[in-house]
Amino acid sequence: xxxxxxxxxxxxxxLWVALCLLALGLVLAPLLGLVFFVAMRGGQRLNGALLxxxxxxxxxxxxxxxxxxxGTLVMVGLATAIATPIGIGAAxxxxxxxxxxRPLARLVRLATGMLSGVPSIVVGAFGYATVxxxxxxxxxxxxxxxxxxxxxxxAVMMVPIVAQTTESRLRxxxxxxxxxxxxxxxxxxxxxxxxxxPAGAPAIATGVLLAMARAAGETAPLIFTALGLxxxxxxxxxxxxxxxxxxxxxxxxxxxxxxELAWAGALLLLLxxxxxALLARLTTRR
Numbered sequence: 001x002x003x004x005x006x007x008x009x010x011x012x013x014x015l016w017v018a019l020c021l022l023a024l025g026l027v028l029a030p031l032l033g034l035v036f037f038v039a040m041r042g043g044q045r046l047n048g049a050l051l052x053x054x055x056x057x058x059x060x061x062x063x064x065x066x067x068x069x070x071g072t073l074v075m076v077g078l079a080t081a082i083a084t085p086i087g088i089g090a091a092x093x094x095x096x097x098x099x100x101x102r103p104l105a106r107l108v109r110l111a112t113g114m115l116s117g118v119p120s121i122v123v124g125a126f127g128y129a130t131v132x133x134x135x136x137x138x139x140x141x142x143x144x145x146x147x148x149x150x151x152x153x154x155a156v157m158m159v160p161i162v163a164q165t166t167e168s169r170l171r172x173x174x175x176x177x178x179x180x181x182x183x184x185x186x187x188x189x190x191x192x193x194x195x196x197x198p199a200g201a202p203a204i205a206t207g208v209l210l211a212m213a214r215a216a217g218e219t220a221p222l223i224f225t226a227l228g229l230x231x232x233x234x235x236x237x238x239x240x241x242x243x244x245x246x247x248x249x250x251x252x253x254x255x256x257x258x259x260e261l262a263w264a265g266a267l268l269l270l271l272x273x274x275x276x277a278l279l280a281r282l283t284t285r286r
Contacts, residue, residue: 165207
């Protein structure tokens, strides 16, 4: 057998494969480094106390972020309940209720696209001006910062994600499905509710999960609206704790125990976000 010298085309192919692997490494290196660093700093405090106890005062040992976890779950849950029907409704309006290229439908797409690019701190300032100050004015200052205000601010950030994901999926559904349902005697409403939306349900669920993952990690909107609290959440009309706010406050302190707790909270937040992203991937494969 004779050894055959690789051709120039084969050398170019190997070169491009090597460059692609290099690009893949450059993409994964920051992510893996971030996860490894946070896990090393916060993994020792990832225990039951982290989910059941309150943040400690400076100079005290132990403690946890149980109140912040509960507050984050409550506000993200309320925001999801608000943003999901609005986002799906906007997508259905722009894609299903009339020609997709009509001016009002294009305006809805433009609005969701612009809203998705608004910085989170601007959303927080908007929530403070429209919800917090208005609530304080109508209640005589009794209620202002609250879990409800924080949920509304997070919902504003979640709506465009849900709307864009839903519309992208509805656009890919075959037109023959709609025509077939109508040919069998279904009304447009029945076609939408029994054919179109069930077919797009996995993608819609993916958009909702991705929106929840982003909302869970936001800090600026909650500082302006929920304010943060070092106690358990007992009233949605009062300032609410949040995991991102607690991490920021503890990390910027000078107490070593609080800083360790902040790293544990950062690891917990990463796990929550990664879990939501994994569920979104699994939902997409259905």
